[in-house]
Amino acid sequence: MNKIKYVLPVLLIGNLLCMMDVSIMTIVLPEIQTAFNESLTNLSWTLNVYTIVFASFIIPFGRLAEKFGRNKFVFTGLIIFAVGSLLSGISTNLSFMLVARGIQSIGAAMIIPTSMVIGLELSNQQNRNKTVAALAGVQGLAVALGPSIGGFVAQYWGWRWVFFINVPLIVIDLIVFPMVLSLRHEQTQSAPIDWTGALLSVVMLFSLSLGLIKGNTWGWNSPIILGLFATAFVSLPLFILLERKLKLPMINMNLFHSRNFNGASISLVLCNFFLGGMAVLIPTFLTRVHGQSELGAALLITPYSVAVMFSVIITSLLVKKINNKLLIGLGFTLIGISYYLLANMDLSQNYNQLIIAAILLGVGYGLVAATANILAVADFHGSILTASQSVANVLRQVGMVLAIAIFMTVLSTNIDTAKQRTLNYGESQIRMLNSTAALKSKLQRKIHSKLNPNSTNVTKVKGSLKFKGAKISQAKRSALISQSNDHELALIATKEKLPVKAIPAKLKSQVLKNVSETV
The missing domain is CATH 1.20.1250.20 (MFS general substrate transporter like domains)
Structure with a gap:
């Protein structure tokens, strides 16, 4: 058996x-x-x-x-x-x-x-x-x-x-x-x-792993990271030399x-x-x-x-x-x-x-x-x-x-x-908003809480970051639409090298529709 x-x-x-x-x-x-x-x-x-x-x-x-x-x-x-x-x-x-x-x-x-x-x-x-x-x-x-x-x-x-x-x-x-x-x-x-050999192997693995993990955070050229890598690479030949000399390595x-x-x-x-x-x-x-x-x-x-x-x-x-x-x-x-x-x-x-x-x-x-x-x-x-x-x-x-x-x-x-790039983009878009300082500050706090690279907060997001939105009056919204519409028409006029008045009415209507949907 x-x-x-x-x-x-x-x-x-x-x-x-x-x-x-x-x-x-x-x-x-x-x-x-x-x-x-x-x-x-x-x-x-x-x-x-x-x-x-x-x-x-x-x-x-x-x-x-x-x-x-x-x-x-x-x-x-x-x-x-x-x-x-x-x-x-x-x-x-x-x-x-x-x-x-x-x-x-x-x-x-x-x-x-x-x-x-x-x-x-x-x-x-x-x-x-x-x-x-x-x-x-x-x-x-x-x-x-x-x-x-x-x-x-x-x-x-x-x-x-x-x-x-x-x-x-x-x-x-x-x-x-x-x-x-x-x-x-x-x-x-x-x-x-062979406890000395065991200690050298622990030092080598620990130093190498810690250096690789914290290199980006502490800086690859920082003294502590360079010291960790040096310790790892010195420990290896010392370990080999020791093992060769011992009768029972x-x-x-x-x-x-x-x-x-x-x-x-x-x-x-x-x-x-x-x-x-x-x-x-x-x-x-x-x-x-x-x-x-x-x-x-x-x-x-x-x-x-x-x-x-x-x-x-x-x-x-x-x-x-x-x-x-x-x-x-x-x-x-x-x-x-x-x-x-x-x-x-x-x-x-x-x-x-x-x-x-x-x-x-x-x-x-x-x-x-x-x-x-x-x-x-x-x-x-x-x-x-x-x-x-x-x-x-x-x-x-x-x-x-x-x-x-x-x-x-x-x-x-x-x-x-990726979080830092998204955060920078979000902040730039908030700065461009024609809104109150209080609203901008609120939006900035919101995206910082979600996207700050140093934050330990974990939020599973699939697709995009969503806000509940901020309520504004109809008059304020109309003013924002008008301002954004004028801005877009000015960009088109500059690109096409013609006055705003010469832009076709159909194109003006489409621009106004797009702006209204996004504001």
């Missing part, structure tokens, strides 16, 4: 929930922004805290798992993740949620890499690739499914249930866990942990002697970067810019999630039959076409181009990720196989960290720029 058949579903549930929480809250950010009265840039830290802590502790926790027992470690991680989910759901402000998300990510860092090692240990040579494909594939699928599931849950139960939904599923997993995996008399290893540098592993590593960073871009950018864009409900946005994103699922499954079956370079090359080609369509899409008529781009991205991601995950372990056995999976998990998170940092910054910047 193959034990992996019973263990794998338990491991898959933990992996699915942990990775889903990387992206599930992207679609409810506007609701949380309203509830907490925070800016979108500040809220992006609820995503960044999760991914940064997650990536930073994956490898050290892998060593701790060897010391205390892998099964017990994953079981404890599930409990911590459930507690973090519960605390995230009851959060009343951003600070509380950041702590809760940090707790969640610690649990996830205990679950993800160790689950992979447990699965590999219970697999034989024939089904090892299937185990890797299943666990790694469900991680990518979870990131893709996150916004869709988050949209459905938030629409009917509210944004807090995006986190609460984890708790009953984890409880079920905890009940089944001891039935398939022993928590007693586990084999353990006493190996020292946090990362075994022999991994990078394998061309398969190097190619897989680059592919994993890039494909997860592009996957993260879609998962982070499009839900917020649809809900905040295009006024879609969470459910509407979830439905539009669902084809992308389904495409990831089927692509990962099919690619895992074909990876031994088709050249790996061809699969990865085709995958990145589809991802490139997808991003070209996303960059040039026009959603004013319909969402067909978005759906096509989403499907292409999902298929492309599945081709790259499924192939790269199998290539990452192709050349290794024993302890170095465990190390390869830990590093591969870190690289996936690096791609997600970069995606969240860069795409959230781009989105926030573009929204702020």
